[in-house]
Amino acid sequence: METQTAEAEGWKLDPLNASFLTGIPILAAVGMVWYTMNYGVSSVELGIFGFMYIACGLSITAGYHRLFSHRTHKATWPLRLFYALFGAGAFQNSAIKWCSDHRRHHLVTDSDDDPYTVLKGFFWAHIGWVMVSQEEAVVEKVDDLQDDPILAFQDRHIFLLGFLVGMILPGVAGWYFLGGVAGFLGGFIWGGLFRIVIVHHATFLINSAAHTWGTQPYSTANTSKDSPLLSLFTYGEGYHNFHHTFQADYRNGHKWHHWDPTKWWIRGFSFIKVTSGLHKIPDKTIESRRMKTTYEKIAREENKELQESAMSFVDRLRSSYSQLDAHRKALKDAKQKKTGVSNENRKSMCIDLKHEIKQTKQAIAQIRNEFQQWMNGLPTAA
Template identity: 50%
Template sequence: MEERVRMVSEHRYNVNWLNAIFLLGIPVLATVAALWHGITFGIGSTEVIVFVVWYLFCGMSITAGYHRLFSHRSYSASRPVVLFYSLFGAGAFQNSIIEWCSDHRNHHKFTDSDDDPYNALRGFFWSHMGWVIMQKEDGDNDFSNVRDLQADPILAWQHRHIFLIGFIVGMVLPGAIGFAIGGLGTGIGCFIWGGLLRTVFVHHGTFLINSAAHIWGTQPYMTTNTSKDSAFLSLFTFGEGYHNFHHAFQADYRNGYKWYHWDLSKWLISALSILRLSSGLKRTPKASIEIAKLDVKYAKEAQNLLRSNDKVDMTSFETRVGTYRNSLRDSFRKLAGAKKENRSSSFDKSKDIIPRQLEELKSDIKAIKDEISSLFSDMRIAASVV
């Protein structure tokens, strides 16, 4: 079982009463208001549709926009998309792009340390929402790590008017749409469902990545921090649950890199690319992913082996894993080159040679993976010998 050490901060904090009242009060207000509205007016399809649409628009403006575009620059987006993210991201009530991304870049730079704004080692509540409620006594914001974002006029405008934009887009607009469609009762309902309740759901979806995704899950790609992969969390966080992958490969526009990984943000970005509204989508080479998985698995097996038999000679195992690492890198490089040639060659020229070459390279990679499995089997056998 993983040992978690609770960290006590060296910084002194005061309560940010505005944030505290908003974060703790809005779930209560939203629940009471929804019950009252349901009893008084009933809940119609308009309220449900507005809730879903605003949940998707505001939620993915955070994940695909604030996070993957602005924080990590994992792709480029057209100006209309940047404006859309700026408007509906403000409606998510998670602060401006500039402030959110400054915090997030510090999270990656200082993960699990006292300079990590949502340091998971300080406990679930702190990383979930406590860090938003509490404010450092010496707490002037330093935005020196987001000067690239400050130079963007749309983002600078959003930062200056964040609360006004958020209130109009996140609260007034859903209510106005409901009023236009169904009158006063529907307008109030859409304000409650598309504004208040939706804000609670989007908030805690984001917060769970900062908290739960650093506590529960697996670590296939890196073990140097607390980030975890959780397919379950991805189901209701627009794909953000593959958090260990994200910490290992921050520049990748995907969090779930396999086609079947549930990652709505990845699919949105890909769709925008097809529509020529996004470009420069960054993807981690498959070799880097496989080598990261190999290194993590080998480190775990080596630790288990040495714990069982501390006199074992690790030289042969180290040599084998080094060979497999180089073989994977070389085979994936050749495979990428063959795929590129296959795309650029005429069909007649490549119909026999290149497809056959692709199959041979895929077979080589499978053989290397089989040898890696044999390595781990040999290590487990060695661990059983006392």
């Protein structure tokens, strides 16, 4: 039954991705417990973890996301190479494939064609979509990225690069600083396995949590939300409503005090000319957009009240009309009744009913009148 539904939806389980995404966390957990029990944890393992966490994480946020997907600035080749290598180490596919999905996500957010729409559920947006191969998935244009020899090379050798940079490199660092096979394992487990899991889920949270919880100061056109809390461990990517509204901006947290290490990293490199052409949306555009969205939200809220008032008139009118129908029918029946009721009684019944019909008609006229007055009292659109 489940298979039938899956096939009807046009996707089937991707065994490689599914086993990687479930297997690595298990290996990391078992490995960390085993390693800590046998060798303990020193500042070296934590240092390797920290370096790899920052290098791979920023390669995704500053590299894959803000540079390659959105072209919010330019970067010289050494930095692009760094992003290509450590981005591969993040095990989130090649920049070309990542950006294709991501550009599609922005183009058709929340629609059926959005590869990780949250409208198919939190789990789907978070990790489910990676675990299946979507046969019908549309590939977004990434010619500009294919023209970059660094990214084309990375795309061709993504698994080898990922394995070397994401797993072997931290292992070698552990071997170098701690010595021997145990040192290698320390670096591999902390800087490789554990770090892959953390960076994976930090990225995934942007597709799931940042489309579920938070505020919408700039746009309510889609499910994207601003969440300063999420920004704390996603290198500033939590300001996702701002990002969906102004995707050409190299910042996600646009105010100086917004926690956005990715923007500081990009800006920092601009001082030594490694990055350039940092695109910023003017403050006045951001401000007016914010005001417009606030106004729209209030107007929608008021509209809800207006709609409720209008509905109460509609309800009253409907019930009066059905009363009128009932009285008319009763009157007709009374007029037709020949037996069991004396003429005198029937006459008084008919008078009563006629009276009720008259009253109901008056009630309807009153509702119409009140409705008209209510309409006249409505503020006209400015």
